[in-house]
Amino acid sequence: MLDYESLRVIWWLLLGALLIGFAVMDGFDLGAAILLPFIARTDNERRIVLNTVGPVWEGNQVWLILGAGAIFAAWPTLYAIAFSGFYLAMFLALAALILRPVSFKFRSDVDDPRWRAFWDYAFFASGAVPALIFGVAVGNALRGVPFRLDDALRMTYEGGLPGLLNPFALLCGLVSCAMLIMHGAVYLALKAGEPVAARAGAWGRGAALALLVLFIICGIYAAMGVEGYTITSKLAHDGPSNPLLKTVTRAPGALLSNYKAYPWMLAAPVSVFVGAALTSFLLRGGRRAGLAWITSAVAVAGVIATAGFSAFPFLLPSSIEPNASLTVWDSSSSQKTLLIMLIATIVFLPVVLIYTSFVYRVLRGRVTSAYVEKNSPELY
Numbered sequence: 001m002l003d004y005e006s007l008r009v010i011w012w013l014l015l016g017a018l019l020i021g022f023a024v025m026d027g028f029d030l031g032a033a034i035l036l037p038f039i040a041r042t043d044n045e046r047r048i049v050l051n052t053v054g055p056v057w058e059g060n061q062v063w064l065i066l067g068a069g070a071i072f073a074a075w076p077t078l079y080a081i082a083f084s085g086f087y088l089a090m091f092l093a094l095a096a097l098i099l100r101p102v103s104f105k106f107r108s109d110v111d112d113p114r115w116r117a118f119w120d121y122a123f124f125a126s127g128a129v130p131a132l133i134f135g136v137a138v139g140n141a142l143r144g145v146p147f148r149l150d151d152a153l154r155m156t157y158e159g160g161l162p163g164l165l166n167p168f169a170l171l172c173g174l175v176s177c178a179m180l181i182m183h184g185a186v187y188l189a190l191k192a193g194e195p196v197a198a199r200a201g202a203w204g205r206g207a208a209l210a211l212l213v214l215f216i217i218c219g220i221y222a223a224m225g226v227e228g229y230t231i232t233s234k235l236a237h238d239g240p241s242n243p244l245l246k247t248v249t250r251a252p253g254a255l256l257s258n259y260k261a262y263p264w265m266l267a268a269p270v271s272v273f274v275g276a277a278l279t280s281f282l283l284r285g286g287r288r289a290g291l292a293w294i295t296s297a298v299a300v301a302g303v304i305a306t307a308g309f310s311a312f313p314f315l316l317p318s319s320i321e322p323n324a325s326l327t328v329w330d331s332s333s334s335q336k337t338l339l340i341m342l343i344a345t346i347v348f349l350p351v352v353l354i355y356t357s358f359v360y361r362v363l364r365g366r367v368t369s370a371y372v373e374k375n376s377p378e379l380y
Contacts, residue, residue, distance in 0.1 A: 008338070085145055104123075131176050132173040178207050190289035190293055249322065258309055275298035
């Protein structure tokens with residue numbers, strides 16, 4: 001049997017892997033939705049964009065469910081506090097996500113330009129709103145959230161939606177949007193027919209450069225303008241899940257202290273620079289979109305990993321009661337629960353990967369204007 005400390009680290013890594021899976025696999029859906037009004041100029045071109053993501057978005061949504069399920073099963077305190085404190089923001093994100101299938105189903109029901117334009121902008125909102133909110137949520141998780149825990153570990157949240165929209169969190173939201181626009185553009189450059197693919201490539205190059213600039217600004221802000229958290233007392237890595245059994249201090253620059261203690265973590269931000277730069281280069285001419293998708297995925301994974309490495313071992317710091325901050329070591333489920341869930345993950349995650357690979361192999365090829373016209377009644 002794995003010891004408690006190892007199980008906690010494994011589940012922290014699994015949570016990161018699932019979040020990366022969501023950002024990579026469902027991220028291009030969100031990015032494609034954001035790009036729809038800008039790269040598709042005719043009804044036929046807009047249908048090309050819709051039908052590149054239409055057959056796969058539901059399968060990609062599995063990664064969001066897996067990520068939320070992992071938080072619920074492995075880190076129940078984190079799930080309770082995050083989903084309660086971010087309730088209104090999460091509601092807005094989920095409401096926007098609901099617009100995606102509705103837009104697919106309703107858009108072609110009426111042959112009216114105004115009707116279709118309305119649902120096209122609803123589809124745009126279904127990508128832009130979650131992309132921004134997810135980034136804002138990560139930014140707030142890094143800088144701390146205003147919650148308290150009493151002696152019975154009952155939570156009191158003292159913030160609201162306006163407080164979540166602080167400068168650092170909004171900057172993280174812009175990083176998220178640039179990242180997903182880049183990834184969505186690469187996917188459209190790979191899957192869409194011309195001229196949509198060429199326009200997507202141009203947007204992808206610009207988004208990759210924007211990601212690099214915003215990522216650098218975010219790092220400077222984190223180093224100079226955001227206080228990080230440090231555990232100042234002894235904390236048993238295999239001890240009970242009680243966040244109140246430690247002391248925590250806040251200090252400027254602490255958010256980047258892990259990179260001094262563990263230099264190998266620098267691989268995450270480096271992968272962002274390398275992945276985004278290569279993506280911008282490979283999209284020139286649009287001939288290497290397949291390889292660009294891989295480098296874009298590397299950049300996306302690097303952004304998520306950078307956030308995780310910067311925060312470790314914290315999962316959700318408290319900005320008003322630092323000692324109540326949730327960490328990898330004191331907010332997990334029991335050792336038995338983590339072990340059972342790990343076994344289930346080992347069994348079922350490969351099934352998800354195999355099925356996903358099979359679906360994308362079956363659906364390989366571009367969605368062209370001629371294909372849309374030929375199969376118009378069966379397509380979105």
